[in-house]
Amino acid sequence: VHYHRADGQYDNWGLWVWGKDVEHPSSDWPKGALEFNQSGPFGRYLDLPITELGKDIHFLLVNKATSKQTKDMSFSDRANHEQVYLHDEEDTVYTTPFKALSERITRAEVTAPHQVLANFTAVDQLDLAKVQQDLTVTTNTGQAVKVTKIDVDAANKRLILTTQEDVSRTPLKLTYHDETVNSQTGWKLTDSLYNYQGELGSTLQADGSALMRLWAPSADAVTAVLYDKDNPDQVVARVPLTKDASTGLWTVTLDSQNTPAKNLDGYFYHYQVERGGQSVLVLDPYAKSLAKWDQATAKEKVAKAAIVDPNKIGPKLSYANIPGFKKREDAVIYEAHVRDFTSDPKLEGQLKSPFGTFSAFAERLGYLKQLGVTHIQLLPVMSYYFANESARAQRELQPSTQNNNYNWGYDPQSYFSLSGMYASDPSKPQARIEEFKQLIKAIHDQGMGVIMDVVYNHTAKTHIFEDIEPGYYHFMNADGSPRESFGGGRLGTTHKMARRVLVDSIKYWTDTFKVDGFRFDMMGDHDAEAIAQAYRAASALNPKVFMLGEGWRTFVGDEGEPVQAADQDWMRSTDGVAVFSDEIRNELKSGYPSEGQPRFLTGGPRNVYQIFNNIIANPSNFIADAPGDVIQYIAAHDNLTLHDIIAQSIKKDPKTHAAEIHQRIRLGNLMILTSQGTPFIHSGQEMGRTKQLLDPAYKHKVDDDKAPYKTHLLVDEQGKPFDYPYFVHDSYDSSDSINRFDWSKVAGDGQYPHNQATLAYTRGLIALRKSTDAFRKGTAKEIADQVTMMTSPDIADSDNVIAYQAVDSNGDRYVVVVNADNKVRKLRFNPERFPGLDKAEALVDGARAGTQVLTDLVGVAYDAESVTLQPLTATILRIKAKPDQAPQPEPEQENQAPDRIDPLSVARAGFGGFGGDVAQAPAGQLPATGESQAPLSLWAAVMAGLGSLMVGLGLKKEREAQ
Template sequence: MIFIKREFEAYLDEMDQITILLPNGSFNGESASFTLSDEKSTYPLEIIDRKTLQSSVKYICKTNMPITIGSKYMIIDEHSRKTDLQIGAVIRSQAFDEAFYYEKDDLGAQYQKGETTFTLWAPTASAVKIKLVAPKSKESIFYSLIREEKGIWRITVQGDLEGFYYTYLVCVNLVWREAVDPYAIASTINSESAVIVDKERINVPKVSMLPFNDATDAIIYELHVRDFSSHPKSGMVHKGKYAAFTEDPVEVSEIGMTGVPYLQSLGVTHIELLPLNDFGGVDEAEPDKDYNWGYNPLLFNVPEGSYALDPNDPYSRILELKNLINTLHHKDLRIIMDVVYNHVYIREDSSFEKIVPGYYFRHDEHGMPSNGTGVGNDIASERKMVRKFILDSIRYWLQEYDVDGFRFDLMGILDVQTINEVKEAVSVIKPGAIILGEGWELNTPLAADRKAMILNAKKMPGIAFFNDMVRDSVKGSTFNLFDRGFALGNTHKIALLKQSLAGSVQIDPNHKGLFLDPAQSINYIESHDNHTMWDKIAVCNSHENEETRIKRHRLAASVTLLSQGIPFLHAGQEFFRTKGGEENSYKSPDSINSLDWERKNRYSENVAYVRGLISLRKAHKAFRLSTVTEVKRHVRFPLDKGNLLMYHLNDVKQYGKYNHLLIIFHNGTNTENVTIPFSGEWEVLAEGSTASDLPIRKVNNEVQVPPISTVVLAQY
């Protein structure tokens, strides 16, 4: 680090504007003039504004001399006091963004057997070095990179550098900082250094799958890598690891089927895995010591090492994750990757902040980092090189790992243009890949009409959103543990329930609808966040016995799986997953978070019920309509009694073997005799604890609806 005695502060805040802060001490913060000097000349500055602050006097000065970002300048006042010119708010100006946008796709380390080229975007740096460390001798070698246009620094180093560790040393505002390459694709344990790998050694053949043409055909199952296998009775050997997904566990009589064969048998189409990229909060050297969901991103293009069999081997995590994905693909299961581009783990320690301080994050009107994410930083996705990083990263995961979609954490922090460009880029590489996200409105310094939130869904065609209207109308408010939705006995949320069943699109003039089409609606009642449904019911409906609470849980699941849109299940939801009442288990131990496979056997009747609903949904396209036009044409609600709602899919022979489907949702505690408003014979496909795509029995004119249940009727 270089130290310089600064007698005052000076910042470049616009390409031609400098802010100077003179302390109130000597000369009372007064100066009638300032000059700017480089190594060749000195130039006068024009003072255009002056304000007295509590401890200093603030001067805004104009310069007519073009400033070269990354070069060294000194500011001198009339009393011959001097300081270096630091990079200030100019970093966040549109002019800076335009001047330094770099469009090529060669950032990072490009390895060949005989040489490796390193390319880094660091426009505000006055010098950049690379530190290479030999993997065996641990000897360090330093090279200086050469500055090129658009803020690019580059060097080609001769020799075979496979396995070498590397970091960058970047000098900005006379301060040297060491950072890991944000474009790294491999790392040492605990993300201390990037590692140069030979892509030929990670070139695993992909499994060929047909394009997934219609998003509403998806049934998403959310899962955490470690939770999947960490339970003592999981039957999987490699507990908590990527490798557990490649196992074919031996069935034990008291547990039954587990692992990927169980996922396949359930009938879901997509497995959404919580963050797979390298994250903080778990020591990769002692991965069993701590637990974390993974929303602490460190290196965005490197797989997490705590899930690898050998986190010390940079190749291990890459190959094991690819094998996981291939295994799922062989089973006709697709993978959605949970991505966390909205924030970093610790802003000050991030490579972004060390390499280009102040650029990658949003700041408020006072120059302080904004905190809409609640973790101390918001990614400034609207800036060109931030957006480029996100797009480059998305393309990398698609092309290198063959993932089938992305779930954007706190997507409301990001901007509409970035998300639309993500959709465009994904569609080129893998048509049919699903993009979904949390579209919550968050307090970040971005205009409301630019936020990628649910209120702007109609500006983002093809992007799906977690639908909190579905969640809250069925279950009750997530933020009020005692609030009850329809499934828990509330009879005042029928209007919201109707909208939910219709995919939250506009079906009548009185309701605008949230979405352009039903494929934008992610219908869910629980996820990894907040209380599980089972735990909420235990509190809200503590006056009821377990048998009744099971019925309520089952009713909620039927709404999720029979509504228009995309159903989303939290892993273990089908066997009443509990976290012992823990609301926020992001770093709770395995005893709280692990998928309890014993419950799968204990509640096998409900597992069979959910499996039956899934098969019913997959058997008839009428439950999976793709457009708002189709929903308007075919969705009706012929009966609404407060505690009983009839949902009619009318004239749908073109979508399957039945012409009419009639679904009755009932949250009352007494049996209801319901007159069928349409003549003829009807097949019963679901009632009580049974659901199937095959008929259970037949009825005419009237059907008996059991307490707290869903009945599905079908007619040719």
């Protein structure tokens, strides 16, 4: 939001903001108005964080000293504008720096050797003859440029100037009346003029010198500003770079001749870029490490780069050797945040390393190894902008949802440097490299792979790239302004050097750190060719590299330049990159835009054919030509956790209904882990993670305008708020008390039986999935031939039960039957179509899951023609191709962690949740956990003898009517 005052007196004037799409609405009138804290050519401006698609944005100008204010203003045209302009004390919102109908020149862009596009606030009333007379075009040295022809592009409010001279490599000044603008070179022309394919960034050489390279073809001068390695605030040298006019590359070698350093290792630097009489410090986009960063107190707009040699830091690495991982469908991905995984204060004294670091994460890998996942996907670990790395070691134990020194990392400022937030000492640029490599080695040593979550779709701030080469690195609007997202620029990956940033970054992490995969944030924002090139580059280094991304249809690109996006529609054309399936998520537990509504797992009957198609990696909202194109998931870092969305949907407080919530979690995990494609698990999903706000100030509902940031208010079926009714849905700015992985819930000491039973159940499901290829088919044809929906007269088209079978390559059949209904369901099957049920072995029942054959079944009975399931119960039955072979029990895993609990004993204690008969925990215990710590309730009387049910229970057989 830009603000211009003719009198230049900005003191005390601020912006009061409100609206549901404003992330931080103002409070404490009028002192709480936002300060216009940055300066620009228009006057002052501020950055206003709003939701990605939000349009409900309201504001007014107010003098904080006198309370003088304007009328209310609002803005909703987010599709076309990310910047607005306010004048003096007017109540009009402008989308250009100039008032309406004022015919002023706003920018100029050289798009061809003899063509310049000149944008105006309006062109409809321009007299071209008068423009020809009044418009002057000169080089930056003052030489006149003759304009031979002027055409009007009314749709884009610009004039097309034809020049007599070749102006492709000459910075221009255009003056019309009292306005002068400096020209930019259009990205297409830049691509055609400057072709550079060599190395970029700083390279530390064997003799201690450093070769510095920056691509900035339109810069007038570039200087390396060198800072002391022990005092990053102290400038020790300023060394000019030399330009290669044919490539746009600026270079210099720093050594003891032009700096006081004999060895440049560990020194910090900026580049000072001069252009059109202005100078700005920029971050080397290829910097391999950074100085300690604190965005709030930094004197510069970007971090300082560090001169290091990553190849000589840390252990020697190789790519992961993951047992059983031969194709994408063999993977089980586990998404985790580095800090969350060890920020639980209960680990104090158990960790050798500082909590929240790469090193601490490595100490807890045994849990994930035992869980059985194949790949650990780390939320972004590249340097992000909004952080105070100096305070990374401070715990944040008070429940809070904003203004914390915590970040998910989706605000990048460097694509080649790690964040110092996860280093034991952020002041040492080598430490973060060393410790991340050690973590990767530790993960590989455990037989698992590393997937990096990467955010190339936007930066934290547009100036990060725009200051280096204006009008080039981002996707562009027709008026020549960069396209923005989340306050930063959208990286223009159709532009050669911007695409190189993405591809070179992927190559760097793959080659230097031996990373095993990448998850692309908002991948649909990129063009498909850029992602395809990244995949080809990475797979040439690591043929087993795994790439996945958010394939939502969000591509904007350059205005008027449509290309194929890397979205869900692209899946019919690629078998190298996968996308998340939002349809299975939405059908099973609800999601955007229906979050909280009843779905299959939460009491809402759904079309079982559509659900089955999703299970076989064939969603209706995009075409996947291979199952590996589909990431099957029901929870991720954003939105409510699986536990919390279930509680919201069924309107039951986990304080008294924990058992039912966990039963539904187990059903969801079972369906994901028996689906074709690649299953994806959010950290804590395996044990029922919650992000309930356990703040005494919010133990009860508060007024809507005082509700905590980024929370949902959860209520029961009567509309009564839960005890501690606020649950955090996007915890990217929440404290450790909300985000921590709660290790006590997987400790196996019986304190949290529901969590521990869900963990054991999920762990068994992963082992079962990995033990057979029935759920891991590699082609659509295999699925069509070997995976079948099991029809029954007892299953309606829209229902909360489903049955399907998948055939292993050895001929064994796996029958999966799920009852997400609130009542007992008996499902009859035609024994001619689905033979052998009476000879089946049960591997999963209402309490247990795994590879061992179960007896004394819980909640499950079956015979040759039917399967009967108790409420919220599933089973997996194996019908062996060679029934004469006795089943071989699985050997016990070695080195079992002390987090085991007998799930059968939990189930025998009772089902819980339905009759409201869960025993109450002492009230004083509840705030510490957010759920009941009591034993599970007893089975209802009709279920009392369930433990003795066996195959052939004697239930009356009824023949299928079909």
